[in-house]
Amino acid sequence: MNSVNLLKLIAEAREDLRKSEQKVADFVLANPNDVIHMRIVDLAAEAEVSEPTVVRFCRALGHEGFQDFKLMLAQGLASNTNFEQFSLDSKDTVSEFKEKIFDSMIGNLLNIKEQLNPETLEEAIDALANARRVEFYGFGASAPVCTDAAHKFHRLKVSCTSYSDPHMQAISAVSLDDRDVIVAISQTGRTKDLLHTVKLVKETGTTVIALCPSGTPLAELASIPIHIDLEEDKDLSTLMSSRVLHLVVIDVLAVGVAMKLGPGLVDHLKTIKRSLRSLRQNDKRPPVS
Amino acid sequence: MNSVNLLKLIAEAREDLRKSEQKVADFVLANPNDVIHMRIVDLAAEAEVSEPTVVRFCRALGHEGFQDFKLMLAQGLASNTNFEQFSLDSKDTVSEFKEKIFDSMIGNLLNIKEQLNPETLEEAIDALANARRVEFYGFGASAPVCTDAAHKFHRLKVSCTSYSDPHMQAISAVSLDDRDVIVAISQTGRTKDLLHTVKLVKETGTTVIALCPSGTPLAELASIPIHIDLEEDKDLSTLMSSRVLHLVVIDVLAVGVAMKLGPGLVDHLKTIKRSLRSLRQNDKRPPVS
C-alpha cells in the first residue's frame, strides 16, 4: 500500500542523489522527528543547502513537493512505532523491557496476520466444524495452548480433549478415524513424540491440522499445515511469542467454527460467559471510580 | 505520548465546538484520508464554511494551525490501522474476521502496555525473585495461563507449581507463609473459589500478586494488584484477549525476575531451549525454500 518505512527508502535512494541533496537526506535521516515541524528554510539552513535543493530532494524521492514529503514522513514515522524484534539488555529498566516485550509481541502478531493464508484457515475451519471429535496434542509450552484450545472448543459444543502425555496421545490416536480431526501444536515442528503420534494418527485417515513453522517435519506430515514462521530467533522473542500466536490462531479457528455451526453459536460463547456469573462474587459496595 | 486516535478525539470534541466548526469536524471524520492532501480553501469549500473557521477548528483541537493539524491527522491515520475493538458480523469472510481478531488483540496489547505501572511490576518482580516458593492459581480460561506461567518460572529455577483445583489450592495455600508468593489470575476478579483461596493465603502472610481487572474483590485483596482493564465488553474480544494479555504480563514478570536473579539466567532460558533439541527430530532432506 504505502511506504511502511520511508526512512529506509531514503537511505536506499541516498546514493542516487546529488551531493547537496545527500546533505538533506542525511539531516532527515538523523532528525526525522524534527523535520516534520520544520519549514523549508529551516531545513535548508540545517542541511546547509538552499531551499530549491530541498524541494529537488523531495521531488527526487517522488513527492509532489516539500509539504507532501513532510506528510509522508509524518505517516511513516507514526506507523513505524518500531514493532521490531527486540534484544534485551541487562541494564534495561522494567519500563524499557516491558515496552520491548509488548512491541515485539505486536510485531509478531502483525507478521503472522499477514502470513496466514485464508484458504488454509477456511480448510481447517471446515474440517473442525465437520469433525466428529477433535483432539489437541502438544508438549511443553504448547501443552497449555492445547488445554486452552480444548476449553474454547468445548464452549462451541465440539467434542474434544487435549493430551500432553505421549502415551495418552498414542492410545487416543488409534481410536480415531477419518471422521475425526487432531490439531498438533508445536513451536519447533520437530518434537519426536508429537511426530510419532501424528504418524500413528495418519494411518487411521484422521485429518491432521498442524500449527508449526513451515518446512518442518510436522508441517510436511500434516494434512492442513498452518504455518507460523517467526522472524529469526532473536533473544527470547520466539520463545515467548509463539505460544501467544498459537492461541490467537486458535481463536480465529474457533470463531470460524462458531460461525459455520450457525450464528447462534457465536452468541452461545457469550451466554456461557453469563452462566459463569454464578461462580462469581459481586462487590458489596459501589465501585470506586 | 501522542494522540493514539485523533479521529476519536475529534468525535469526542465535536460537541464542544461551534456549529460551523462542527461542519468541519463532520467532513474530516467522513473523509479523513482526503483531508490530508487538501488545502485550507478546499476543506473550507467542502465543509461549506469559511477559511478562518477551519483554522479556528484546528486551534480548538489544540493545534498550532491548519498545517500542524494535517500533520497530526496524517500521523494518526498511519498509526491508526484501526486496532479498534471489533464486532463480528456473521457475514464476515475468514479473511475479515482474521483481521478483526488480530487487530483487536493488538489494540488491547497497546492499551495494556500503556496502562501497566512499572512500579507495581517492579514490586511484583522483587517479590517473585525473593520468594522461597511461587504458586499460580486460576480457573477456567486462566488455568492454562497458570500452567504456562509455572512452566516459564521453572525455567528460571524458581520453585513453583500451578493449581486449578480449588481443593489443591486450599491445601497448598495453608502450607505457605510470608516467605512465599502466590499469583492469582482471573479475568473477572470475582471467582468465588479463587477469592476463598486468596483469603486463606492472606492469613498466613503470604504475598499475593493478582492479575485481574481493577476495582474487583480480587484486586482489593491482593498485596500487589496488577490491573488488566480491557475496553468494555464488546463481543468476544474480552473473552479472547485477556488470557493472552495475562500471558504477556507474565512474560514481563519472568524476564524481570530473570534479570534480577542474575544476568546469567537470561542466558539460561536460551540454554534450556538448546537442551530440548535432543527431543527433536531433524529433517533428513534440505528445507524446501
Add this chain to the structure above:
DNA sequence: TTAACTTTGAAATTTAACTACAAAGCCGCA
C-alpha cells in the same frame, strides 16, 4: 583550457495560511 553540461543557489513569483475587523446572529432584559 574551453565548450557543453550538470549542479547549485539568489532573487522573484506564486500560493496558501493566517489575521484583523466587521457583519450577522443570538440572548436577555426592559
Add this chain to the structure above:
DNA sequence: TGCGGCTTTGTAGTTAAATTTCAAAGTTAA
C-alpha cells in the same frame, strides 16, 4: 418587541512559506 451586549461567522487584506526562474559556479571531456 426592540435594543444593548455578546458570540459566532465570514470578507478582505496581510504575511509567511513554498516554488519557479534564471544565472552563476562547478565538473567533465575533448
